[in-house]
Amino acid sequence: MFRNLLPAVVLLGVASIPHAAHAATPFELKSVKLDLPDSDKMFPDGPGSDVINNNCIACHSADMVLNQPLLSKQAWAAEVNKMINNYKAPIATEDVGAIVKYLTAFKGAK
Amino acid sequence: MAENGAFYRTMTRRQLLAAASAAGVALSKPAWAQSMIDLPLPGGPGARQVTTSFPQKGPMILQRTRPPLLETPFEVFDKGVFTPNDQFYVRWHWAVIPTDIDIGKFSLTVRGHVNQTLSLSLNDILHGLPSVQLAAVNQCSGNSRGFFQPRVPGGEWANGAMGNALWTGVRLKDVLDKAGVKPGAVQVRFKGLDEPVVADAPHFMKSLDIDHARDGEVMIAYAMNGEQLPLVNGFPLRLVVPGWYATYWVKMLNDIEVLDQPDTNYWTKVAYTIPDTPHASTKPGETGVKMIPINRMVPRSFVTNIASGTKVKAAAPMTLRGIAFGGDCGVASVDFSIDRGKSWHQAQLGKDEGKYGFRQWQTQLTLPGAGEYSLLVRCTNSNGVAQPDVPNWNPAGFMRNVMESIDAIAV
Numbered sequence: 185m186f187r188n189l190l191p192a193v194v195l196l197g198v199a200s201i202p203h204a205a206h207a208a209t210p211f212e213l214k215s216v217k218l219d220l221p222d223s224d225k226m227f228p229d230g231p232g233s234d235v236i237n238n239n240c241i242a243c244h245s246a247d248m249v250l251n252q253p254l255l256s257k258q259a260w261a262a263e264v265n266k267m268i269n270n271y272k273a274p275i276a277t278e279d280v281g282a283i284v285k286y287l288t289a290f291k292g293a294k
Numbered sequence: 295m296a297e298n299g300a301f302y303r304t305m306t307r308r309q310l311l312a313a314a315s316a317a318g319v320a321l322s323k324p325a326w327a328q329s330m331i332d333l334p335l336p337g338g339p340g341a342r343q344v345t346t347s348f349p350q351k352g353p354m355i356l357q358r359t360r361p362p363l364l365e366t367p368f369e370v371f372d373k374g375v376f377t378p379n380d381q382f383y384v385r386w387h388w389a390v391i392p393t394d395i396d397i398g399k400f401s402l403t404v405r406g407h408v409n410q411t412l413s414l415s416l417n418d419i420l421h422g423l424p425s426v427q428l429a430a431v432n433q434c435s436g437n438s439r440g441f442f443q444p445r446v447p448g449g450e451w452a453n454g455a456m457g458n459a460l461w462t463g464v465r466l467k468d469v470l471d472k473a474g475v476k477p478g479a480v481q482v483r484f485k486g487l488d489e490p491v492v493a494d495a496p497h498f499m500k501s502l503d504i505d506h507a508r509d510g511e512v513m514i515a516y517a518m519n520g521e522q523l524p525l526v527n528g529f530p531l532r533l534v535v536p537g538w539y540a541t542y543w544v545k546m547l548n549d550i551e552v553l554d555q556p557d558t559n560y561w562t563k564v565a566y567t568i569p570d571t572p573h574a575s576t577k578p579g580e581t582g583v584k585m586i587p588i589n590r591m592v593p594r595s596f597v598t599n600i601a602s603g604t605k606v607k608a609a610a611p612m613t614l615r616g617i618a619f620g621g622d623c624g625v626a627s628v629d630f631s632i633d634r635g636k637s638w639h640q641a642q643l644g645k646d647e648g649k650y651g652f653r654q655w656q657t658q659l660t661l662p663g664a665g666e667y668s669l670l671v672r673c674t675n676s677n678g679v680a681q682p683d684v685p686n687w688n689p690a691g692f693m694r695n696v697m698e699s700i701d702a703i704a705v
Contacts, residue, residue: 211425211462213416213522213530217394218349220526223359243389243491245360253337253445263447270560272495 223247232286239275239283240267252291260287331355331367333452335440350524352380357449361386361488362526366454371617372598375644375652376429377457379519384526385434385455385540387498387561390489392546393525400530402469402514406483406552409474416530419516423464423472426513428536429651431458431619435539435566435588439691444578446691453596458619458652461534463515467508469550475504481553482507483562484533486546500542500566501557502535511536514547536650537622539588539693541566562587567690574693575686591621592695593681595628595655595673600702608664608704614641615656620675621695624649630657631670635683638672649676661704672697 223245227236240249255263261284267273268280275283333340333355345356348364357363364384370377397416404412414422434455439448449455470482483501490497506512513534516522523529528545535542541561557563567585568574573592576583595618606612618628624646629638644654661667674680685696 211420211517213397213420213516215395215397216525216529218525220349220362220391220393221345221347221359225359245358247356248358248363251339251342251357251450252447253335253339253440253450255445255447259447270496270564271490272492274492 225250227286228290230286230290232282232289235279235282236286239273239279243267243271243273249287249291254291254293255287256293257284257288260284260292263287329353333440333450335445335450335452336443337445340440348384348526350380351384351526352378354381354384355452355454357451361389361391363449363451364526365451366457368452368454368596368598370454371596371652372615375458375617375647375654376460376519377652379459379521379524379527382432382457382459382518382524382527383434383455385449386488386526386545388488388490388495390491391526392487395487395525395530395546397530400548402531402548402550404469404473404550404552406550407476407479407554408470408552409476412469412473414469416516419464419469419514419531423468425462426465427460427462428511428513428534429458429460429648430534430536431456431591431651432534432540432543433457433591435541435692436690438694441685441694442687442691443685444687446689448691459518460520460647461513461515462517462520463513463531463534465510466512466514466533466550467510469514470508470552473552475508475552476554478554479504479552480555481557483551483553483557483559484542484544484547485549485551486528486544487548488546496560498544498561499557499559500544501553501559501562502542504552506535537590539566539591541588566692568692569688573682573686573695574688576688578687578689588692591619592693593621593625593673593675593679594619594695594698595671595681596698597669597671597700600700602700603703604700605703605705606661608661611658611660613656614659614669615654616671617652618655618671618673619652620649620673620677621679622675622677624676625653625655626674626676626678628653628655629672629674630659631672632659632661632667634668635670641671661702664704667702667704668699669702670697670699 225246227233329344343356355365362384366383370381402414437455440450481501485499515534531547533544566588568588569576570584570586597616599615618625628641641655641657672681681697
């Protein structure tokens with residue numbers, strides 16, 4: 185199943201003749217330090233947009249939700265409850281209704 | 295069959311604005327400064343940015359910024375069987391992802407039901423164990439989810455949540471042997487450096503059965519396509535589970551725990567489960583179906599050199615080319631049909647780079663007269679399993695592998 189690494193080692197050795205000293209250690213890793221981009225995208229204005237903006241962009245950017253297809257009200261309610269029960273989203277019970285209403289208005293299946 | 299093309303139209307600004315307002319997308323940033331793509335997802339929204347703002351990555355289809363979900367633009371798959379690292383798709387669950395990794399400080403722990411707990415440095419792994427290499431396809435369980443009908447929630451991918459790389463690393467078996475697995479071990483659980491945003495939420499972890507973990511094929515990779523992994527693809531170490539869906543290929547792997555009890559963690563037991571039915575298929579709304587953890591991949595094939603809707607010359611030879619993979623074994627044949635599946639013809643297979651990798655295929659064909667044709671391709675794997683001609687459906691949008699079709703207009 186596995187190919188022997190030897191040919192690769194030999195090839196690398198040949199390719200790096202000026203650095204013959206490194207031929208015995210063909211592969212080295214380099215430390216990485218970088219920045220990942222973030223998103224400041226908010227949910228479009230409308231009734232309940234402040235509630236969804238307060239509750240649904242902590243763990244993932246809003247595009248996660250905006251790129252979803254149109255879903256039924258039950259499906260949106262199930263998603264919000266999944267966030268609370270499975271992923272421990274700290275969402276106040278009294279906000280759930282407003283969020284589901286917003287999602288049904290903006291992304292509800294007709 | 296799947297009625298979608300391999301390539302997607304790049305949108306004009308006007309189309310983008312129309313699509314954006316229809317989808318209710320807030321265009322706060324100058325989004326049209328970047329190029330856009332329109333994925334043909336039934337019912338939409340299909341508009342996505344093509345972003346170049348992720349470090350170590352080239353142009354990628356932006357499915358989600360944080361944590362990143364980046365899709366490979368489909369034309370990349372026409373260039374060869376190995377997907378370049380800088381356009382290899384990216385998928386994370388939780389947004390706390392370290393962005394500063396010092397190779398001198400990183401260590402991989404092996405613990406649990408073992409004789410001796412290990413803490414391996416990268417030096418121990420690169421220079422203390424035999425190196426192995428293997429070509430293998432890494433495909434998201436939900437690749438092509440956006441084509442499910444009825445649509446389902448999740449990452450709304452087109453067909454680009456997959457890639458093939460030549461992985462270099464060490465055998466997981468050798469690492470486990472070094473620690474000494476105790477009798478009674480049943481599973482091995484893998485965890486990476488990423489962490490949940492909320493403290494009591496489930497850390498992303500996946501488990502394999504002990505015999506699978508020790509089969510000599512599962513490996514810990516420190517290189518893909520001859521280079522260190524891009525950070526967002528799992529630098530410095532990633533589990534490689536040949537033939538299995540990518541959910542098991544834990545990124546930034548730093549913890550291996552041998553278990554003497556079956557794993558009950560959320561991501562193994564609850565998430566990433568499929569109906570225990572043919573093609574993991576159920577009917578929408580069906581309940582009481584036995585669910586099992588997703589596992590082996592199934593065969594797929596794609597046309598990569600022409601887009602659906604392309605005009606071609608009638609009664610003249612043309613080349614059709616693409617990629618295929620067997621899933622959990624090699625490709626036995628790729629067949630195509632120009633008459634909606636009445637008759638099939640075998641395509642030529644390209645060089646075999648390893649049974650778990652992509653295999654290129656190619657053929658010459660002639661569309662006899664003017665008109666619209668739908669060209670079908672079908673992969674049969676070396677276990678004799680062929681792609682089905684009807685799409686599967688399940689509520690999580692997993693394991694799509696219906697045979698693909700593209701439209702060609704002969705003029």
